[in-house]
Amino acid sequence: MSFALLFSGQGHQHPAMLPWLADDAVMQAMRAHLGVEDWRLALADAAWAQRNDNAQILLTGLSLAAWGQIAPLVAQPAAIAGYSVGELAAFSAAGVMDTTTALALAPQRAAAMDECARGAPGGLLAVSGLPVDKLQALLEQTGLAIAIRNGIDSVVVGGPVAALAPAQTLAALAGAHCTPLRVSVASHTPWMQGAADRFSSTLASVSLRPPAATLYSNAADRIRDAASAAHALAAQIATTVRWDECLENIMARQVGCVLEIGPGQALARMWNQRYPGIPARACDDFRSAAAIAAWLNSHDDR
Incomplete structure (x- = not known):
């Protein structure tokens, strides 16, 4: 086995x-x-x-x-x-x-x-359905980083709390599905x-x-x-x-x-x-x- x-x-x-x-x-x-x-x-x-x-x-x-x-x-x-x-x-x-x-x-x-x-309150946001170029643009606009890479179009981004809500809005407007995760730190x-x-x-x-x-x-x-x-x-x-x-x-x-x-x-x-x-x-x-x-x-x- x-x-x-x-x-x-x-x-x-x-x-x-x-x-x-x-x-x-x-x-x-x-x-x-x-x-x-x-x-x-x-x-x-x-x-x-x-x-x-x-x-x-x-x-x-x-x-x-x-x-x-x-x-x-x-x-x-x-x-x-x-x-x-x-x-x-x-x-x-x-x-x-x-x-x-x-x-x-x-x-x-x-x-x-x-x-x-x-010292740096943060969090995580799951983002799926964004092609690589749009994901890169989202990271550049918000200053967030990729915390977890599950697949080509399925990632978790993380960073300061203040950047997460704008990122969710921008990602949704670009056609992504977003889910804030129940964590209180910008892990990874x-x-x-x-x-x-x-x-x-x-x-x-x-x-x-x-x-x-x-x-x-x-x-x-x-x-x-x-x-x-x-x-x-x-x-x-x-x-x-x-x-x-x-x-x-x-x-x-x-x-x-x-x-x-x-x-x-x-x-x-x-x-x-x-x-x-x-x-x-x-x-x-x-x-x-x-x-x-x-x-x-x-x-x-x-």
Whole structure:
């Protein structure tokens, strides 16, 4: 069997997600980091859910727990990638760090970004349907930067809060579909360079290992050693997430299926639109870890 893992980023979390998750040690540690007893109840509060620190800790913890409960039932994945903050769980799943380290890094990553954002408040805007020339014109007019590249005509732009509303208006007038994202920082743009530098310093004191599985980064293609892992984890905070390239790299591995680990189905949907011949599903589609494992195990190499 050959399959790939995609670890979700923030923005699609909801109180009913991953209903099959058992309350294991990882979940308990996550709740301790969050300072809450009932994360589903906390997540129902929109203000709490939108906070960058809560979201990053929550997404990392849930993804680590989900994969930890699925992994004993399946073989090693053929390829792994994480979307934005999903890289923490992805790198852990690939063996670069243990779950305790990954979960401990989540609040430190969020704190570095929040501190940076206090000096330069920002946000993100998803933009689809703009040809390259019109997108470039939009960036020049507004001063925003590409934060995430999902495809040729599907990107997320980011930058100062004051520039986002004018950008949405201009993009809509040019025929684009726009969606403001539920984040409060200009992730993956130059405005986060201070956060990237601070997180790089944090990672310098962390013991990382070479990945035990094929691992692709948002910022540095395939990760082959501990040094490149540390560099990539910090660099992606302030540089464009090249998700389209991550998907191309995984497709080249000729996997039989793809599983998204995290809330919602955004990454699975993106994969299915791009590569309809290789099925992708999300953990949120299932009611048990055993059902997820059965689906993965039913897809042999193609």
